[in-house]
Structure formats: structure tokens, C-alpha cells
Amino acid sequence: MIPQDDKNQGPRKPRGRPRDWHDKTAQNTIKSLDRAMEVFEFLSDTQGKALTTLASDLNQSPSTVYRILVTLETRGLVEFDQVDQVWHIGARAFVIGSRFLRRTSLVERARPHLRALMEKTGETANLGIRQHG
Template sequence: MAQETDSPNRRARGRPRGWDDKTEQNTIKSLDRAMLVFEHLSRFKGRMLTELADDLTQSPATVYRVLVTLETRGLVEFDPAEQLWHIGPQAFVIGAGFLRRTSLVERARPILRRLMEVTGETANLGREQDGQVLFLSQVETNATIRAFFPPGTLAEMHSSGIGKVLLAQMPPERVAQVLASHPLQAFTANTLTDPPSLARDLATIREQGFAIDAEERNEGMRCIAAPVFDHSRTAVAGLSVSGPTSRVSEDKTEELSRAVLQAAQDLSSALGGLP
């Protein structure tokens, strides 16, 4: 049988000709505008129409048409009592489809469960997404006071344990790109907001193998994180435990960091990775 060869006349199976052309001719402006509204709304627990319009410098009428269209597909929903727009249930269904693409979340689940049981604190899994931390999974502690980062939450890398441990594994040029696109915003008095301080912290993280978020994102909350590596020794994710400073205290750092490092090593091994 003759071997099939590529031909200019063959029909593209996944992309048409010029698929790598991202110019205006290959984009749908109305769809792009809708996705802009949808992505922005996802950053809030709820947003009024006028707030969304002001945020995006669009007319309320334009934003309203987008929201109504997304509402018909279940991607957003409206709370008439509060006059707030929210992300809808269909967004979770679509997001779950993304999570099914990778074995990372599936393989991490029992390891997160075990980490929570060993430490008594909430265990988290996250990875870098466009210069931010995207939280993929979480196993909550049963304690009354606990951290909560639902899957899909985005956080700034410089104020997150997982974010800092991933930054510490990046080449300097990539770190510079992240900091250029995401300024060092102060969330608490402990947030590292100048590059030299952050650089020193990243050097310490590389040396000890784990990162500490010492009330840098939320006052009264502390986090310890370690990197997860793939087969090429690339940090593809981070694991962490987080909780109130009354329980995740400085004198428990050594004990908790050992548990987090072991969990990260277990997940690396499960992915065929090397620490």
C-alpha cells in the first residue's frame, strides 16, 4: 500500500490553512468581546452590570447583550435579588472537561487526601497559568477555621506559597516576564513588593526546597508549598498545606515542610517525574 503523503490539496483535519495567523481576519470580534466579559466576571464572586461595564470600558448595553447570550448557554447567571451576575454551572462542566485532559489532578487526589490527614490542614494543588497560580484541586481540613481556594481560583504568584515555589524553579528571563506582566501588588503588610526582596526569598526557596507564604496574601493565614516535577525535572505544579497561623506556626515549619515535600515527591513519582 502506498504511503500517504502530505499534499497542499489535503483537507486540514484540525485547523484550516493559515491556522497560525492570529490577525483580525481569523478572529470573531463579538466572540472575543464575550470571552473578555466572561473571563473578567470569573474573577469575582458577583458583579453588577454597571461595574462590569466600567471595568471593561464598554457600554452597559453591549455588556448586557453579552451576558444574556452567555446566560442562555448556562455560562453565567443573574441574581435578581442582589442585581449581581455570576459565573454559571455550565462553566464548571466545561472546566471539568479541561481537568479530564490531564492525569495530574486524578493522581494528586489521594496524595492531597493523605497530606491533609497527616498535617490536619487543607491541602492544595496548583500550577502556573499565564503568570498566575491556577488552583486545580483542594482537600479541605475538617477544622472550623481553614483556607479555601476552590478549583479555578487564580492568585498572584509573588504572594502565594505555590506561586513562589514555581517562580523559584523558573529561569530568570521567565521570572522577569511574569513580574513585568503582574506587578508586585501588596495584599498585606508582609507581601514582598520589591524585586530584590522577592529574589532573595526565591533563592532561599531553591536552597531549602519549599516556600512559605507568611501571611503574604491573607492576614492570619500561612502556607507551606513544594514543587512537583515531571520526567524532565521541570516543575509542572505545586502542592501546599495552608491554615491559620495559630496552627501553621513557625515552630511547626520543619514538621509540616517534611510532609509537604514528601507529598510533592510522591506526586512527582506518580507522574514519572524526578525531583
């Protein structure tokens, strides 16, 4: 079925990419999401940080970082250790990351080579994908 406009003047053109698809300037980014991703990426590099340390290291207010962490926690992307009072990356981050590997045939192509390497060395073999240098 072809979508109709409100005035019933005929079919509307389906929406695709925005006109400025390749424009990656600040006007086309969501600042709060960018800030949240900065916290998430920093935490993934520096596991086990307290809120005040994270806020200080990122030069952001503790209340902002706290709200970001709580939001990410509701999605399972980060976890709070109540005993040590520190934040860690959550299991859901692994699930999402592993979906990237499922979309590529690289894993299936590498599997026999990794298995042979494991058998030859008696050690665990892992596949890593270098990205952005």
C-alpha cells in the first residue's frame, strides 16, 4: 500500500536518508547520546571506576555521569558493584558486541585456522578485529 498524505492529494514519496546524510558536524549529533557514549567507552577502557573518579577523569559533573550510568544500567550495558562502589561494563555490552561478529563471515572463515592453532599449541586462540588504527 502506498502511503497517502493528510490532504489525500496522492501518494507520498517514501522517506529515505536525510539530505545531509554525509554531514557529520555537531548540528547532526545528539549531544546527550555522544556524552553517554563517551562515558561508556571510557568505562570500557578503565574497568572498575567510582562515580567521582569517572566524573573527574571525564571532566563532567558527577550528577550527569550518574544519570548516564543509571540509564546504561537499565539496559544492562553497565553494572554497579555495591560492595566496592565501582562501575563496570555489563554483560549486555558483550551480547551487542558479539552480534557484530555474527554479521560477518570472517569468524566462520577463521574458525578452522583458530582450531588448528589451538590444537598445535594447546593454548586458547582468539580472533581480534583491528578498527580505526
